[in-house]
Amino acid sequence: MIKGDSEIQNITQIFREKIRGVYEYEKQEGVDEEIIDVVSVFGGILLAVTNPYNFIEKNYICAFPGAMVAVLMLLEPVIRKHSKNLRRLLRIFFTFICAVETLYLINGTLEGFGNFWFALVDYGILLILGMRTAHFICIYHSIIICAVLWTPLYKILPGASAYTFEYRLWFPVTFLSLLALIFYSNLLLKTYQHRSSLDEKRLEMEIKRTKRKNENMVLQAITSISELLDAKDPLTAEHSERVAEYAGLIARRSGIENEREINAIIRAGRLHDIGKMAIPDEILTKKGRLTDQEYETMKMHTIWGREILKNLTFIPEAQEVAGDHHERVDGKGYPKGLAGDEIPKYARIVSVADSLDAMNSNRCYRSCCGKDYIIEQFKQGRGKQFDAHLADIVCELIEDGTIQISSLQEVKDVAEMPKQIHRMEEEVL
Numbered sequence: 172m173i174k175g176d177s178e179i180q181n182i183t184q185i186f187r188e189k190i191r192g193v194y195e196y197e198k199q200e201g202v203d204e205e206i207i208d209v210v211s212v213f214g215g216i217l218l219a220v221t222n223p224y225n226f227i228e229k230n231y232i233c234a235f236p237g238a239m240v241a242v243l244m245l246l247e248p249v250i251r252k253h254s255k256n257l258r259r260l261l262r263i264f265f266t267f268i269c270a271v272e273t274l275y276l277i278n279g280t281l282e283g284f285g286n287f288w289f290a291l292v293d294y295g296i297l298l299i300l301g302m303r304t305a306h307f308i309c310i311y312h313s314i315i316i317c318a319v320l321w322t323p324l325y326k327i328l329p330g331a332s333a334y335t336f337e338y339r340l341w342f343p344v345t346f347l348s349l350l351a352l353i354f355y356s357n358l359l360l361k362t363y364q365h366r367s368s369l370d371e372k373r374l375e376m377e378i379k380r381t382k383r384k385n386e387n388m389v390l391q392a393i394t395s396i397s398e399l400l401d402a403k404d405p406l407t408a409e410h411s412e413r414v415a416e417y418a419g420l421i422a423r424r425s426g427i428e429n430e431r432e433i434n435a436i437i438r439a440g441r442l443h444d445i446g447k448m449a450i451p452d453e454i455l456t457k458k459g460r461l462t463d464q465e466y467e468t469m470k471m472h473t474i475w476g477r478e479i480l481k482n483l484t485f486i487p488e489a490q491e492v493a494g495d496h497h498e499r500v501d502g503k504g505y506p507k508g509l510a511g512d513e514i515p516k517y518a519r520i521v522s523v524a525d526s527l528d529a530m531n532s533n534r535c536y537r538s539c540c541g542k543d544y545i546i547e548q549f550k551q552g553r554g555k556q557f558d559a560h561l562a563d564i565v566c567e568l569i570e571d572g573t574i575q576i577s578s579l580q581e582v583k584d585v586a587e588m589p590k591q592i593h594r595m596e597e598e599v600l
Protein backbone atom coordinates (compact mmCIF):
# COMPACT_ATOMS: atom_id res chain seq x y z
CA MET A 172 0.00 0.00 0.00
CA ILE A 173 1.44 3.40 -0.94
CA LYS A 174 1.85 6.15 1.65
CA GLY A 175 -0.92 8.36 0.20
CA ASP A 176 -3.49 5.57 0.49
CA SER A 177 -2.69 4.98 4.11
CA GLU A 178 -3.02 8.70 4.92
CA ILE A 179 -6.39 8.84 3.18
CA GLN A 180 -7.45 5.78 5.17
CA ASN A 181 -6.35 7.47 8.39
CA ILE A 182 -8.27 10.65 7.59
CA THR A 183 -11.37 8.60 6.66
CA GLN A 184 -11.04 6.67 9.91
CA ILE A 185 -10.79 9.92 11.92
CA PHE A 186 -13.88 11.31 10.17
CA ARG A 187 -15.82 8.10 10.77
CA GLU A 188 -14.97 8.18 14.46
CA LYS A 189 -15.95 11.84 14.73
CA ILE A 190 -19.27 11.23 12.96
CA ARG A 191 -19.96 8.19 15.16
CA GLY A 192 -19.17 10.31 18.24
CA VAL A 193 -21.56 13.02 17.04
CA TYR A 194 -24.31 10.44 16.41
CA GLU A 195 -23.84 9.13 19.93
CA TYR A 196 -23.81 12.63 21.42
CA GLU A 197 -26.97 13.68 19.56
CA LYS A 198 -28.73 10.50 20.66
CA GLN A 199 -27.86 11.20 24.30
CA GLU A 200 -28.73 14.88 24.21
CA GLY A 201 -32.04 14.49 22.34
CA VAL A 202 -33.88 17.36 20.69
CA ASP A 203 -33.22 20.83 22.04
CA GLU A 204 -36.69 22.37 22.04
CA GLU A 205 -35.43 25.96 22.26
CA ILE A 206 -33.40 25.51 19.08
CA ILE A 207 -36.47 24.09 17.30
CA ASP A 208 -38.44 27.24 18.16
CA VAL A 209 -35.65 29.60 17.05
CA VAL A 210 -35.02 27.77 13.76
CA SER A 211 -38.74 27.43 12.95
CA VAL A 212 -39.71 31.00 13.73
CA PHE A 213 -36.65 32.40 11.93
CA GLY A 214 -37.36 30.23 8.84
CA GLY A 215 -41.07 31.12 9.01
CA ILE A 216 -40.36 34.87 9.02
CA LEU A 217 -37.89 34.50 6.14
CA LEU A 218 -40.42 32.57 4.09
CA ALA A 219 -43.28 34.95 4.97
CA VAL A 220 -41.19 37.87 3.70
CA THR A 221 -40.03 36.23 0.46
CA ASN A 222 -43.05 34.10 -0.51
CA PRO A 223 -45.33 37.04 -1.56
CA TYR A 224 -43.03 37.36 -4.58
CA ASN A 225 -44.55 34.06 -5.86
CA PHE A 226 -48.05 35.55 -5.52
CA ILE A 227 -46.95 38.69 -7.40
CA GLU A 228 -45.51 36.48 -10.14
CA LYS A 229 -48.75 34.45 -10.09
CA ASN A 230 -46.72 31.32 -9.43
CA TYR A 231 -49.48 29.84 -7.33
CA ILE A 232 -48.15 26.24 -7.44
CA CYS A 233 -45.29 27.41 -5.25
CA ALA A 234 -46.96 30.35 -3.52
CA PHE A 235 -49.67 28.41 -1.66
CA PRO A 236 -47.50 25.56 -0.32
CA GLY A 237 -44.88 28.20 0.60
CA ALA A 238 -47.48 30.16 2.55
CA MET A 239 -48.61 26.99 4.30
CA VAL A 240 -45.03 26.12 5.31
CA ALA A 241 -44.48 29.68 6.59
CA VAL A 242 -47.63 29.50 8.75
CA LEU A 243 -46.65 26.08 10.11
CA MET A 244 -43.16 27.29 10.96
CA LEU A 245 -44.49 30.36 12.75
CA LEU A 246 -46.97 28.24 14.69
CA GLU A 247 -44.37 25.59 15.58
CA PRO A 248 -43.89 26.71 19.25
CA VAL A 249 -47.66 26.28 19.83
CA ILE A 250 -47.87 22.96 17.91
CA ARG A 251 -44.84 21.62 19.80
CA LYS A 252 -46.45 22.20 23.19
CA HIS A 253 -49.47 20.08 22.21
CA SER A 254 -47.53 17.36 20.45
CA LYS A 255 -46.99 13.95 22.06
CA ASN A 256 -44.43 12.69 19.54
CA LEU A 257 -42.43 15.76 18.58
CA ARG A 258 -39.78 13.91 16.61
CA ARG A 259 -42.29 12.19 14.35
CA LEU A 260 -44.11 15.50 13.82
CA LEU A 261 -40.86 17.22 12.86
CA ARG A 262 -40.02 14.45 10.38
CA ILE A 263 -43.44 14.85 8.70
CA PHE A 264 -42.96 18.60 8.68
CA PHE A 265 -39.52 18.47 7.06
CA THR A 266 -40.71 15.89 4.52
CA PHE A 267 -43.42 18.36 3.54
CA ILE A 268 -40.85 21.16 3.19
CA CYS A 269 -38.61 18.94 1.04
CA ALA A 270 -41.60 18.17 -1.19
CA VAL A 271 -42.32 21.91 -1.55
CA GLU A 272 -38.66 22.58 -2.38
CA THR A 273 -38.67 19.84 -5.01
CA LEU A 274 -41.77 21.47 -6.48
CA TYR A 275 -39.95 24.83 -6.58
CA LEU A 276 -36.98 23.20 -8.32
CA ILE A 277 -39.02 21.30 -10.92
CA ASN A 278 -41.24 24.27 -11.59
CA GLY A 279 -38.25 26.47 -12.52
CA THR A 280 -39.11 28.92 -9.74
CA LEU A 281 -35.62 29.10 -8.27
CA GLU A 282 -33.42 32.00 -9.19
CA GLY A 283 -30.64 34.05 -7.62
CA PHE A 284 -29.99 32.56 -4.20
CA GLY A 285 -32.60 29.81 -4.52
CA ASN A 286 -29.97 27.26 -3.59
CA PHE A 287 -29.64 29.10 -0.30
CA TRP A 288 -33.10 27.77 0.65
CA PHE A 289 -32.01 24.20 0.12
CA ALA A 290 -28.92 24.69 2.26
CA LEU A 291 -31.00 26.50 4.90
CA VAL A 292 -33.47 23.61 5.19
CA ASP A 293 -30.58 21.15 5.49
CA TYR A 294 -29.02 23.28 8.19
CA GLY A 295 -32.36 23.43 10.04
CA ILE A 296 -32.67 19.64 9.89
CA LEU A 297 -29.08 19.32 11.09
CA LEU A 298 -29.81 21.53 14.10
CA ILE A 299 -33.16 20.01 14.97
CA LEU A 300 -33.11 16.35 13.96
CA GLY A 301 -29.37 15.80 14.05
CA MET A 302 -26.67 14.73 11.67
CA ARG A 303 -28.01 11.25 10.90
CA THR A 304 -31.32 12.52 9.44
CA ALA A 305 -29.62 15.52 7.81
CA HIS A 306 -27.29 13.15 5.92
CA PHE A 307 -30.24 11.47 4.20
CA ILE A 308 -31.90 14.78 3.31
CA CYS A 309 -28.65 16.20 1.93
CA ILE A 310 -28.11 13.13 -0.23
CA TYR A 311 -31.71 13.46 -1.47
CA HIS A 312 -31.22 17.16 -2.25
CA SER A 313 -27.92 16.57 -4.04
CA ILE A 314 -29.44 13.79 -6.18
CA ILE A 315 -32.62 15.72 -7.07
CA ILE A 316 -30.69 18.93 -7.91
CA CYS A 317 -28.19 17.10 -10.12
CA ALA A 318 -30.96 15.02 -11.72
CA VAL A 319 -33.16 18.01 -12.56
CA LEU A 320 -30.34 20.26 -13.77
CA TRP A 321 -27.88 17.82 -15.36
CA THR A 322 -29.78 14.83 -16.72
CA PRO A 323 -32.29 14.54 -19.62
CA LEU A 324 -34.95 15.46 -17.04
CA TYR A 325 -33.80 19.04 -17.61
CA LYS A 326 -35.28 18.91 -21.10
CA ILE A 327 -38.34 16.85 -20.17
CA LEU A 328 -39.47 19.10 -17.28
CA PRO A 329 -40.85 22.30 -18.80
CA GLY A 330 -40.09 24.38 -15.73
CA ALA A 331 -36.50 23.15 -15.41
CA SER A 332 -35.62 24.08 -18.98
CA ALA A 333 -36.11 27.72 -18.00
CA TYR A 334 -32.83 27.64 -16.00
CA THR A 335 -29.83 29.19 -17.75
CA PHE A 336 -26.58 27.28 -18.23
CA GLU A 337 -24.77 29.48 -15.67
CA TYR A 338 -27.48 28.86 -13.11
CA ARG A 339 -27.37 25.08 -13.73
CA LEU A 340 -23.63 25.20 -13.23
CA TRP A 341 -23.45 27.42 -10.16
CA PHE A 342 -26.50 26.09 -8.35
CA PRO A 343 -25.05 22.61 -7.55
CA VAL A 344 -21.52 23.97 -7.05
CA THR A 345 -22.55 26.61 -4.50
CA PHE A 346 -25.09 24.28 -2.87
CA LEU A 347 -22.58 21.47 -2.38
CA SER A 348 -19.92 23.94 -1.13
CA LEU A 349 -22.40 25.36 1.39
CA LEU A 350 -23.29 21.83 2.51
CA ALA A 351 -19.63 20.90 3.00
CA LEU A 352 -19.08 24.06 5.04
CA ILE A 353 -22.18 23.50 7.17
CA PHE A 354 -21.41 19.85 7.82
CA TYR A 355 -17.75 20.34 8.59
CA SER A 356 -18.40 23.23 11.01
CA ASN A 357 -21.21 21.21 12.64
CA LEU A 358 -18.92 18.20 12.94
CA LEU A 359 -16.24 20.29 14.66
CA LEU A 360 -18.73 21.99 16.97
CA LYS A 361 -20.54 18.78 17.98
CA THR A 362 -17.24 16.91 18.45
CA TYR A 363 -16.13 19.67 20.80
CA GLN A 364 -19.48 19.57 22.65
CA HIS A 365 -19.31 15.78 22.86
CA ARG A 366 -15.81 15.90 24.37
CA SER A 367 -16.86 18.61 26.83
CA SER A 368 -19.89 16.58 27.84
CA LEU A 369 -17.72 13.47 28.37
CA ASP A 370 -15.25 15.52 30.43
CA GLU A 371 -18.12 16.95 32.46
CA LYS A 372 -19.52 13.48 33.13
CA ARG A 373 -16.07 12.19 34.10
CA LEU A 374 -15.62 15.15 36.45
CA GLU A 375 -19.10 14.66 37.89
CA MET A 376 -18.34 10.98 38.57
CA GLU A 377 -15.00 11.89 40.14
CA ILE A 378 -16.73 14.44 42.42
CA LYS A 379 -19.38 11.85 43.37
CA ARG A 380 -16.68 9.26 44.09
CA THR A 381 -14.72 11.70 46.27
CA LYS A 382 -17.91 12.80 48.04
CA ARG A 383 -18.84 9.18 48.74
CA LYS A 384 -15.32 8.48 49.97
CA ASN A 385 -15.47 11.49 52.32
CA GLU A 386 -18.90 10.49 53.56
CA ASN A 387 -17.67 6.98 54.27
CA MET A 388 -14.65 8.36 56.13
CA VAL A 389 -16.87 10.58 58.28
CA LEU A 390 -19.24 7.68 58.84
CA GLN A 391 -16.42 5.34 59.78
CA ALA A 392 -15.02 7.93 62.20
CA ILE A 393 -18.40 8.40 63.88
CA THR A 394 -19.09 4.67 63.92
CA SER A 395 -15.69 4.12 65.59
CA ILE A 396 -16.64 6.68 68.23
CA SER A 397 -19.92 4.88 68.71
CA GLU A 398 -18.09 1.54 69.09
CA LEU A 399 -15.76 3.17 71.58
CA LEU A 400 -18.82 4.15 73.55
CA ASP A 401 -20.09 0.57 73.57
CA ALA A 402 -16.66 -0.60 74.66
CA LYS A 403 -16.78 1.60 77.76
CA ASP A 404 -19.37 -0.67 79.25
CA PRO A 405 -18.84 -4.42 78.78
CA LEU A 406 -22.54 -5.01 79.40
CA THR A 407 -23.49 -2.92 76.42
CA ALA A 408 -20.65 -4.13 74.18
CA GLU A 409 -21.66 -4.22 70.53
CA HIS A 410 -25.10 -2.92 71.49
CA SER A 411 -25.20 -0.39 68.63
CA GLU A 412 -24.12 -2.99 66.10
CA ARG A 413 -26.84 -5.40 67.22
CA VAL A 414 -29.48 -2.65 67.27
CA ALA A 415 -28.45 -1.80 63.70
CA GLU A 416 -28.76 -5.45 62.68
CA TYR A 417 -32.20 -5.85 64.30
CA ALA A 418 -33.38 -2.56 62.82
CA GLY A 419 -32.41 -3.82 59.36
CA LEU A 420 -34.33 -7.08 59.87
CA ILE A 421 -37.41 -5.29 61.24
CA ALA A 422 -37.32 -2.74 58.41
CA ARG A 423 -37.18 -5.47 55.76
CA ARG A 424 -40.03 -7.41 57.37
CA SER A 425 -42.10 -4.22 57.58
CA GLY A 426 -42.07 -4.06 53.79
CA ILE A 427 -39.22 -1.66 53.08
CA GLU A 428 -37.50 -3.03 49.99
CA ASN A 429 -35.33 -0.13 48.92
CA GLU A 430 -31.73 -1.07 49.75
CA ARG A 431 -30.71 2.57 50.18
CA GLU A 432 -33.44 2.99 52.79
CA ILE A 433 -32.47 -0.24 54.58
CA ASN A 434 -28.81 0.87 54.66
CA ALA A 435 -29.83 4.27 56.01
CA ILE A 436 -31.78 2.57 58.83
CA ILE A 437 -28.83 0.28 59.64
CA ARG A 438 -26.39 3.21 59.70
CA ALA A 439 -28.79 5.30 61.79
CA GLY A 440 -29.18 2.32 64.18
CA ARG A 441 -25.41 2.13 64.61
CA LEU A 442 -25.34 5.79 65.64
CA HIS A 443 -28.53 5.97 67.71
CA ASP A 444 -26.77 6.35 71.09
CA ILE A 445 -23.91 8.57 69.87
CA GLY A 446 -25.19 11.34 72.18
CA LYS A 447 -23.95 9.29 75.15
CA MET A 448 -20.49 10.55 74.21
CA ALA A 449 -21.45 13.74 75.99
CA ILE A 450 -22.55 11.93 79.18
CA PRO A 451 -19.95 11.93 81.95
CA ASP A 452 -18.35 8.52 82.45
CA GLU A 453 -19.36 8.35 86.11
CA ILE A 454 -23.03 8.43 85.05
CA LEU A 455 -22.66 6.36 81.93
CA THR A 456 -20.90 3.48 83.61
CA LYS A 457 -22.36 3.91 87.06
CA LYS A 458 -22.89 0.68 88.93
CA GLY A 459 -26.27 0.87 90.51
CA ARG A 460 -29.37 2.97 90.18
CA LEU A 461 -29.18 6.49 88.72
CA THR A 462 -30.39 9.39 90.80
CA ASP A 463 -33.15 11.60 89.37
CA GLN A 464 -30.63 14.22 88.37
CA GLU A 465 -28.33 11.64 86.76
CA TYR A 466 -31.28 10.17 84.90
CA GLU A 467 -32.20 13.63 83.56
CA THR A 468 -28.60 14.04 82.38
CA MET A 469 -28.71 10.62 80.75
CA LYS A 470 -31.89 11.55 78.89
CA MET A 471 -30.00 14.41 77.33
CA HIS A 472 -28.16 11.90 75.10
CA THR A 473 -31.02 12.13 72.61
CA ILE A 474 -30.62 15.91 72.28
CA TRP A 475 -26.84 15.72 72.06
CA GLY A 476 -27.08 12.86 69.59
CA ARG A 477 -29.23 14.97 67.28
CA GLU A 478 -26.79 17.84 67.69
CA ILE A 479 -23.74 15.69 66.90
CA LEU A 480 -25.34 14.20 63.78
CA LYS A 481 -27.07 17.30 62.43
CA ASN A 482 -24.26 17.97 59.98
CA LEU A 483 -24.35 14.48 58.49
CA THR A 484 -26.57 15.73 55.70
CA PHE A 485 -26.00 12.59 53.62
CA ILE A 486 -27.87 10.48 56.21
CA PRO A 487 -30.52 12.87 57.53
CA GLU A 488 -32.28 9.86 59.12
CA ALA A 489 -29.43 9.47 61.64
CA GLN A 490 -30.21 12.65 63.56
CA GLU A 491 -33.93 11.81 63.66
CA VAL A 492 -33.18 8.37 65.06
CA ALA A 493 -30.65 9.68 67.61
CA GLY A 494 -33.09 12.38 68.71
CA ASP A 495 -36.32 10.40 68.78
CA HIS A 496 -35.52 6.77 69.60
CA HIS A 497 -36.76 7.19 73.20
CA GLU A 498 -40.11 8.61 72.12
CA ARG A 499 -43.14 6.36 72.77
CA VAL A 500 -46.20 6.06 70.55
CA ASP A 501 -48.44 6.89 73.55
CA GLY A 502 -46.62 10.23 73.87
CA LYS A 503 -44.97 9.40 77.20
CA GLY A 504 -41.42 9.26 75.86
CA TYR A 505 -38.73 11.91 75.66
CA PRO A 506 -37.33 14.40 74.79
CA LYS A 507 -40.32 15.90 72.96
CA GLY A 508 -43.17 13.62 74.01
CA LEU A 509 -44.08 12.89 70.38
CA ALA A 510 -46.92 10.42 69.79
CA GLY A 511 -47.87 7.94 67.04
CA ASP A 512 -46.86 8.96 63.55
CA GLU A 513 -45.27 12.15 64.88
CA ILE A 514 -42.31 9.94 65.69
CA PRO A 515 -40.27 9.42 62.52
CA LYS A 516 -40.64 5.92 61.07
CA TYR A 517 -36.94 5.11 61.33
CA ALA A 518 -36.87 6.20 64.98
CA ARG A 519 -39.82 3.89 65.73
CA ILE A 520 -37.97 0.99 64.09
CA VAL A 521 -34.74 1.66 66.01
CA SER A 522 -36.73 2.10 69.21
CA VAL A 523 -38.12 -1.47 69.06
CA ALA A 524 -34.68 -2.78 68.00
CA ASP A 525 -33.11 -0.96 70.98
CA SER A 526 -35.58 -2.48 73.43
CA LEU A 527 -35.20 -5.92 71.88
CA ASP A 528 -31.44 -5.81 72.31
CA ALA A 529 -31.77 -4.57 75.86
CA MET A 530 -33.86 -7.66 76.62
CA ASN A 531 -31.84 -10.03 74.49
CA SER A 532 -28.32 -9.19 75.59
CA ASN A 533 -26.07 -9.99 78.51
CA ARG A 534 -27.66 -7.15 80.38
CA CYS A 535 -30.58 -9.43 80.66
CA TYR A 536 -29.34 -11.44 83.57
CA ARG A 537 -32.70 -11.65 85.19
CA SER A 538 -34.72 -14.80 84.84
CA CYS A 539 -37.55 -12.90 83.15
CA CYS A 540 -35.74 -12.31 79.88
CA GLY A 541 -36.51 -15.53 78.03
CA LYS A 542 -38.14 -15.73 74.61
CA ASP A 543 -41.69 -15.86 76.00
CA TYR A 544 -41.02 -12.93 78.30
CA ILE A 545 -39.71 -10.76 75.48
CA ILE A 546 -42.66 -11.59 73.24
CA GLU A 547 -45.00 -10.84 76.14
CA GLN A 548 -43.31 -7.46 76.70
CA PHE A 549 -43.75 -6.49 73.06
CA LYS A 550 -47.38 -7.62 73.12
CA GLN A 551 -48.05 -5.55 76.23
CA GLY A 552 -46.14 -2.54 74.87
CA ARG A 553 -47.75 -2.52 71.38
CA GLY A 554 -49.57 0.75 70.79
CA LYS A 555 -48.17 2.15 74.06
CA GLN A 556 -44.39 2.14 74.09
CA PHE A 557 -43.98 0.60 70.66
CA ASP A 558 -45.52 1.06 67.25
CA ALA A 559 -48.11 -1.76 67.22
CA HIS A 560 -47.21 -3.03 63.76
CA LEU A 561 -43.47 -3.01 64.50
CA ALA A 562 -44.01 -4.77 67.84
CA ASP A 563 -45.93 -7.52 66.00
CA ILE A 564 -43.06 -7.81 63.52
CA VAL A 565 -40.55 -8.27 66.35
CA CYS A 566 -42.70 -11.08 67.84
CA GLU A 567 -42.94 -12.67 64.40
CA LEU A 568 -39.14 -12.46 63.88
CA ILE A 569 -38.52 -14.08 67.27
CA GLU A 570 -41.12 -16.78 66.73
CA ASP A 571 -39.88 -17.80 63.29
CA GLY A 572 -36.28 -17.85 64.54
CA THR A 573 -34.98 -15.00 62.38
CA ILE A 574 -33.93 -13.31 65.60
CA GLN A 575 -32.32 -15.71 68.03
CA ILE A 576 -33.02 -15.17 71.70
CA SER A 577 -30.11 -15.91 74.05
CA SER A 578 -31.09 -18.46 76.67
CA LEU A 579 -30.00 -17.99 80.26
CA GLN A 580 -27.74 -20.99 79.92
CA GLU A 581 -25.75 -19.22 77.22
CA VAL A 582 -25.10 -16.24 79.45
CA LYS A 583 -21.92 -16.86 81.38
CA ASP A 584 -21.75 -16.36 85.10
CA VAL A 585 -25.18 -14.89 85.27
CA ALA A 586 -25.27 -15.06 89.03
CA GLU A 587 -21.98 -13.22 89.34
CA MET A 588 -22.88 -10.41 87.00
CA PRO A 589 -22.95 -7.11 88.85
CA LYS A 590 -26.37 -5.80 89.63
CA GLN A 591 -25.76 -2.66 87.71
CA ILE A 592 -29.01 -2.43 85.87
CA HIS A 593 -30.03 1.18 86.11
CA ARG A 594 -33.00 3.24 85.11
CA MET A 595 -31.99 3.51 81.47
CA GLU A 596 -32.20 -0.23 81.17
CA GLU A 597 -35.42 -0.46 83.10
CA GLU A 598 -36.90 2.02 80.73
CA VAL A 599 -36.36 -0.12 77.67
CA LEU A 600 -37.30 -3.40 79.34
Ligand SMILES: [Fe+2]
Nearest residue numbers: 443444496497
Ligand atom coordinates in the same frame (compact mmCIF):
# COMPACT_ATOMS: atom_id res chain seq x y z
FE1 LIG B 1 -30.64 5.62 73.78
